[in-house]
Amino acid sequence: MTTLEIKTIEKSFQENFVLNNLSLQVNDGEFVSILGPSGSGKSTLFHLIGGLYRPDRGDILLDGQSIIGKRGSISYMPQTPSLFPWRTVLENVLLGQELKGKKNKKEAINMMERVGLKGFENAFPHQLSGGMKQRAAFVRAMLSPQTFLCLDEPFSALDEFTRLDMQKWLLSIWEEDRSSVLFVTHNIEEALFLSDRILVLSRRPATVQKEFHVPFSRPRKEEILLTEEFLQWKTKIYKELSQYV
CATH class of the missing domain: 1.10.238 (Recoverin; domain 1)
Structure with missing residues (x-):
């Protein structure tokens, strides 16, 4: 069982206030995506979870144990391959x-x-x-x-077809062991296709502004991308997100 709890995190860099009273939870075996405007602090949040930064306030718990400042507690995939x-x-x-x-x-x-x-x-x-x-x-x-996986826009540099292939590979492998995943993306369609829940962050200083529970059953097939229900959800999330761009 692997759960992540982020409790009232605050983080600033000198005069730059990045995260404000941010709380979220990823349950065991859950795939949660974060959407937010550019510069809203999504990568900063991952650096906090990974122990590279320490919060000014709040706590980060993995399976009930604080991991503030502890590196190696999670598995992390950045935007670039870094091979x-x-x-x-x-x-x-x-x-x-x-x-x-x-x-x-x-x-x-x-x-x-x-x-x-x-x-x-x-x-x-x-x-x-x-x-x-x-x-x-x-x-x-x-x-x-590590049993908790943080993915920071891992497919953002890929073309549309390669990106979809990677999303399908990710889901097919994830379905086997259901690791707990926190996924950052700018792509609403990607978040909807992959996730159980989607969290929308506000502008800086960022906090969780809205939570969406994705209604599509698993395993996911790419055919849902063309359904009317998928388009309706995409529109709903776009309208929420556009308030903070």
Whole structure:
């Protein structure tokens, strides 16, 4: 069981007040997305969860234990792949497990095959396309031993079709073990397709302004993207979000 609780977090950098009384919860096995205007503090929130920053006020609890200032408590996938150029793709994928003292090479190879990287185990990052690098970073995050996963706009740099493929791969793999996920995106359609709940942040200093419970059943199929109900929900969330742009 893995739950995350963020309680009345505040964070500022000198005169720049970023987060104000921000609270949220991600339940065990839940996929929660965060939408908000550019510069609203979404990445700052992830840095707080990951222990890179400390809040000025409030607490961050993982399974009931405070993780403020503690690195290595979560698995994290940033906007860019951040692969080490001197390591092979397989070695990059295994990095999270390696840092925790255990490697499962067979599992890594199997997951690489699932995301279309079969045959590239011994290649180096410069030999991969942008989409393939993102897939490698995604596998690395999924294989990390931490049970809570933070994804920070991981597909934002991809073209529309590659992005949809990555979303479907993410869902197919996530469906197997239902890790708890906090996902940051600027894309309303992506948030609706992936999530159980969507949280909308206000402008800075950001707080949770609105919560939407996504009504679509799982497993999700891409056909729902073209339904009238999906469009209605997209419009509803767009109207909420547009107040803070």
